[in-house]
Amino acid sequence: xxxxxxxxxxxxxxxxxxxxxxxxxxxxxxxxxxxxxxxxxxxxxxxxxxxxxxxxxxxxxxxxxxxxxxxxxxxxxxxxxxxxxxxxxxxxxxxxxxxxxxxxxxxxxxxxxxxxxxx
Amino acid sequence: xxxxxxxxxxxxxxxxxxxxxxxxxxxxxxxxxxxxxxxxxxxxxxxxxxxxxxxxxxxxxxxxxxxxxxxxxxxxxxxxxxxxxxxxxxxxxxxxxxxxxxxxxxxxxxxxxxxxxxxxxxxxxxxxxxxxxxxxxxxxxxxxxxxxxxxxxxxxxxxxxxxxxxxxxxxxxxxxxxxxxxxxxxxxxxxxxxxxxxxxxxxxxxxxxxxxxxxxxxxxxxxxxxxxxxxxxxxxxxxxxxxxxxxxxxxxxxxxxxxxxxxxxxxxxxxxxxxxxxxxxxxxxxxxxxxxxxxxxxxxxxxxxxxxxxxxxxxxxxxxxxxxxxxxxxxxxxxxxxxxxxxxxxxxxxxxxxxxxxxxxxx
Numbered sequence: 001x002x003x004x005x006x007x008x009x010x011x012x013x014x015x016x017x018x019x020x021x022x023x024x025x026x027x028x029x030x031x032x033x034x035x036x037x038x039x040x041x042x043x044x045x046x047x048x049x050x051x052x053x054x055x056x057x058x059x060x061x062x063x064x065x066x067x068x069x070x071x072x073x074x075x076x077x078x079x080x081x082x083x084x085x086x087x088x089x090x091x092x093x094x095x096x097x098x099x100x101x102x103x104x105x106x107x108x109x110x111x112x113x114x115x116x117x118x119x
Numbered sequence: 120x121x122x123x124x125x126x127x128x129x130x131x132x133x134x135x136x137x138x139x140x141x142x143x144x145x146x147x148x149x150x151x152x153x154x155x156x157x158x159x160x161x162x163x164x165x166x167x168x169x170x171x172x173x174x175x176x177x178x179x180x181x182x183x184x185x186x187x188x189x190x191x192x193x194x195x196x197x198x199x200x201x202x203x204x205x206x207x208x209x210x211x212x213x214x215x216x217x218x219x220x221x222x223x224x225x226x227x228x229x230x231x232x233x234x235x236x237x238x239x240x241x242x243x244x245x246x247x248x249x250x251x252x253x254x255x256x257x258x259x260x261x262x263x264x265x266x267x268x269x270x271x272x273x274x275x276x277x278x279x280x281x282x283x284x285x286x287x288x289x290x291x292x293x294x295x296x297x298x299x300x301x302x303x304x305x306x307x308x309x310x311x312x313x314x315x316x317x318x319x320x321x322x323x324x325x326x327x328x329x330x331x332x333x334x335x336x337x338x339x340x341x342x343x344x345x346x347x348x349x350x351x352x353x354x355x356x357x358x359x360x361x362x363x364x365x366x367x368x369x370x371x372x373x374x375x376x377x378x379x380x381x382x383x384x385x386x387x388x389x390x391x392x393x394x395x396x397x398x399x400x401x402x403x404x405x406x407x408x409x410x411x412x413x414x415x416x417x418x419x420x421x422x423x424x425x426x427x428x429x430x431x432x433x434x435x436x437x438x439x440x441x442x443x444x445x446x447x448x449x450x451x452x453x454x455x456x457x458x459x460x461x462x463x464x465x466x467x468x469x470x471x472x473x474x475x476x477x478x479x480x481x482x
Contacts, residue, residue, distance in 0.1 A: 030341070031155040033433040033440075034408045036462075052462065054410050056154040056433045057341055081408070 001089075002105055003114035004065050009089055010105065016071055018093040021053075021062060024118050026088035030055045032081045037073040037094060044068060044097070046104055051094050053084065062094065066104040072096040126171050127262050127319045128326055135330075135337050143237035145172040147340055154341035158435040161308055161346055162476070165268035166338035167329050174240035175258040175316060178231040178247060186231050189250040190224070195365070195386035197375035201226045206288045206303045208373050210365070211246060216391035217361040218368065219246075221353065223314075225290040225303060232290070232301070234263070234314070236355050262322035267312030267346075270334040272481065275302070275313055278328065282313070287480040296328035307343065309350025309478045348441055349434045351402060351473025357413055358400060358429045358443055367396040367445065398426060399451040402473040403442040403459070405431075407466055410440040411459040417446060418458045418465060425450040425457060434475055441475050442468070 002010045007025035011018045026032070034054035044050055044064035051062035073095045077083060083092040099105070109117060123146040126132070132139065137148035148169065150157060160166055180186035187198040196209035206225035210218045220239040225232045235243040240257075247255045266274065275282035279293040285304040293302045293313075298321040306312035317325045329335050344354070353359045359368050371393060376382075380389040405411045415428040431442030442459075450457060453472050458465035 030150065031153055031433075031435075034410060036409065054433070056158075056345055056435070059410075059412070078408070 001111060002108040003111070003117075004108055005117070006063055006065070007118075008062065008065050010065055010108070011093075013096070015098075016096040017066075017068075017099055018096050019065060020093040021084070021088055022114070023088050026085050026092075029053060029060060029084075030057065032084040035077040035081045035084065035094070037075075037077065038070050040070055040072055042070045044070060054081075064097075065108075066097075066099050067101055068097040068099045070095050070097050124172075126169055127322050128169050128171065131323055131326060132169065132337070137337070137339060142340055143172055145237065147172060148337070150339040150341045151337045154339070154345065155435045157336065157338040157342035158345050160336045161268045161338055161342060162310060162436055163269065164334045164336070165266055165270040165274050165312075165332070166308075166342070167326065167335050168265040168267065168338050168343055169262070169326070170265050170314070171262040171322070172237040173263055174233075174235040174237065174243060175261050175263060176233045176235065176244065176247060177256040177258055178233065178250075179229065179254045179256075180252055183226070183229040186229070186253055187226075189253045190231055191378070191384065191386075192250070193246060194224070195374045195378045195389065195392055196224070197377050197384075198224065198231070199384070200375070200377065203228060204290050206290050206305055210359070210370070210373070211243065212365070212386075212388060212392060213361055214388070215361075216364045216388045216394075218355070218359045218363055218365065219361055221355050221359060223303070223305065227290060227301070238356060258316075260319050262317050262319050264315045264317060264322070264326060264329070265306050265312060266315065266329055266335070267306045267308040267310045267338075268334075269311060269479065271310070271312045274329065274332045274334055277332070285313075285481075287311075287482050295325045298325050300325065304481060307350075307352055308346040309352070309474055309476055310346075311479050311481045345432055345435060348430055348432055348443065349436055349474065349476040350478065351443065351475065353400070353443075354430055363400075363445070364394070364396060365392050366394060367398055368400045396448065398445045398447055400429070400443060400445055401451050402471040402475060403428065403431070403444055403457070403468050404471045404475075405440040405442065405459060405466060405468045408440065409461055409466060411442045411461055411466075411468060415442070415444075415459045415461060417444060417468070418460070419450055420456060420458065428459060436476050443473070446470065
């Protein structure tokens with residue numbers, strides 16, 4: 001699993017990358033009440049705002065971690081946004097994407113580095 | 120956080136695991152266990168809030184009539200007629216009939232006790248100090264705790280049986296953990312509950328005594344906001360402000376008949392305050408799951424701009440987004456279908472009567 005400074009995680013599965021937010025990020029957000037996902041098929045650029053998460057108090061943007069194409073989104077989060085708090089690094093993946101330039105992931109952290117990063 | 124003031128109970132909040140943040144110049148507890156859990160706890164058991172940031176003020180004159188008449192020059196409420204041991208909701212108004220702050224005022228013998236919003240404390244004190252012949256005492260040595268929820272009455276009656284006989288908007292003395300407190304049976308959640316004024320030096324003992332009851336959990340400002348929103352209660356600075364009149368805000372019920380036009384005690388601005396409004400504060404229920412928050416522009420189905428959201432978020436008890444805002448009179452009827460613009464998309468939202476959750480006051 002790889003981690004970004006924006007508190008997102010990426011995990012390779014069957015040739016695509018699953019992307020979600022870390023347990024730390026979910027805990028900081030508080031209770032998630034709404035998730036707005038991008039459309040499958042969308043081309044995205046690194047750092048483009050592509051997911052909106054609403055907690056009880058405020059909206060937050062999740063950025064595309066790398067350039068690529070969204071191939072699938074996690075529809076289950078529409079009916080159960082609370083899954084983001086229950087299982088942020090498992091069940092509550094946001095989308096799967098094809099990465100166009102894997103070298104963009106070189107600067108991402110591994111688990112140990114992320115743990116240090118969040119203190 | 121530079122220059123923020125600390126509540127007397129700051130250390131207790133930190134000990135309880137509060138996430139602190141700035142509000143109205145104070146470092147305040149936003150949440151402990153989590154906003155949703157705290158919200159639900161308050162509606163099902165009893166929640167304890169530290170609202171000591173608010174301003175508690177005592178006014179006295181040569182008699183009750185003197186202080187009450189003086190206060191009536193600042194508010195369009197019936198103050199003179201307030202019975203000893205009773206409290207009312209009111210607001211300061213400006214020369215255009217707009218609301219400068221909302222407040223609670225109560226009669227304790229010949230004294231008038233007023234509780235104002237933290238953000239307006241300074242301006243409100245100045246306003247009250249300009250009253251001639253009236254002694255204004257900013258009670259800075261007192262903390263304010265709110266205990267709200269269906270079990271609040273039982274919790275307090277167990278500590279002082281005098282709580283049992285108190286009805287909604289009564290004010291009385293209660294002894295909690297050996298500490299003499301004043302309490303009103305009122306609150307900002309729509310639930311039965313009490314607002315308890317305690318000397319600062321004893322605030323921790325009283326808070327711990329209340330938290331020691333297994334029904335009581337600490338509640339932060341996050342849940343305080345979702346609770347009052349579901350209850351349809353205004354937040355000054357969002358739902359009411361110096362540009363909204365009581366008629367627009369649907370608060371005319373708080374302007375008692377004796378202060379309206381035509382009588383000897385009519386407020387000088389009674390005409391303006393009660394004038395037929397062109398916009399009205401209404402409840403709004405977004406159809407989907409996306410919250411519609413403060414600032415969201417509202418349109419009718421023909422695309423005409425009809426208003427704006429002034430408060431909005433997620434209601435854990437109704438399990439969906441809820442909001443309040445102002446809309447043109449002709450779009451204000453319950454059931455009117457409107458559109459709210461969220462992130463560039465116009466999404467359906469329906470006008471709904473307030474409150475979203477029925478009140479549980481002990482009348």
